[in-house]
Amino acid sequence: MIDVYYWTTPNGHKITMFLEEAGMPYTLHPVNIGKGEQFAPDFLKIAPNNRIPAMVDNEPAGGGKPISMFESGAMLLYLAEKSGKFLSKDAHGRYETLQWLFWQMAGLGPMLGQNHHFSGYAPEKIPYAIDRYVKETSRLYGVLDRQLAGRDFITGDYSIADMACYPWIVPYERQGQKLEDYPNVKKWFERIGARPATKRAYKRAEEINPAAQAPMSEEAKKILFGQDGKTTRKQA
Numbered sequence: 001m002i003d004v005y006y007w008t009t010p011n012g013h014k015i016t017m018f019l020e021e022a023g024m025p026y027t028l029h030p031v032n033i034g035k036g037e038q039f040a041p042d043f044l045k046i047a048p049n050n051r052i053p054a055m056v057d058n059e060p061a062g063g064g065k066p067i068s069m070f071e072s073g074a075m076l077l078y079l080a081e082k083s084g085k086f087l088s089k090d091a092h093g094r095y096e097t098l099q100w101l102f103w104q105m106a107g108l109g110p111m112l113g114q115n116h117h118f119s120g121y122a123p124e125k126i127p128y129a130i131d132r133y134v135k136e137t138s139r140l141y142g143v144l145d146r147q148l149a150g151r152d153f154i155t156g157d158y159s160i161a162d163m164a165c166y167p168w169i170v171p172y173e174r175q176g177q178k179l180e181d182y183p184n185v186k187k188w189f190e191r192i193g194a195r196p197a198t199k200r201a202y203k204r205a206e207e208i209n210p211a212a213q214a215p216m217s218e219e220a221k222k223i224l225f226g227q228d229g230k231t232t233r234k235q236a
Ligand SMILES: N[C@@H](CCC(=O)N[C@@H](CS)C(=O)NCC(=O)O)C(=O)O
Pocket: 009, 010, 011, 012, 033, 038, 050, 051, 052, 053, 070, 071, 072, 073, 223, 224
């Protein structure tokens, strides 16, 4: 029913975590971003930002033509509204979850992504950049740790905010972090990792890309880190 355009990265895992939790049927379409498949014209029609994840819901709730979506935060919100799950219907709870979802989209994801880049992938080690993003990562982990004090999940019940954040904490070692420094994050991380739906989502990833943990090839680095304003125009 839902076609998911996906690769085995943190933003991709958010969507499979949701769909596995909600028990919504879906078909995964791998888009190998290390091989440049994100520039395929058909994919760009769904995902003009040439990034995974994206999806097409062939049976939208109100009927009518298929709805296509990109941006993982918008997709999680769509799926929560369609299924009536993992987002409170009460206004206070709903906006609390949405603000943490936006926090992930605007802060946790982009900053930790820069950390991955400068700590792991950049051809030169730039101490200022590494220090800047490792420190910002640590600050964000601290914010999450404070929010989780006395709560099992970010806004009380398990929600799309947790599903957005969790996959970004999975590579904590690569981000220069120790979970022992954030005891509430550690417990939350273990709680989510133990959920059968999380395990199923990560198993799908392993099946699709068994080499996910291997060092990135030079070819993939060129594709991922050599993009500019002309790249999608050339490919489309
Ligand atoms: N804000 C976007 C970010 C998506 C994103 O950065 N996706 C990465 C993988 S995690 C990607 O597709 N990269 C392909 C590329 O850089 O060309 C979202 O949350 O959906």
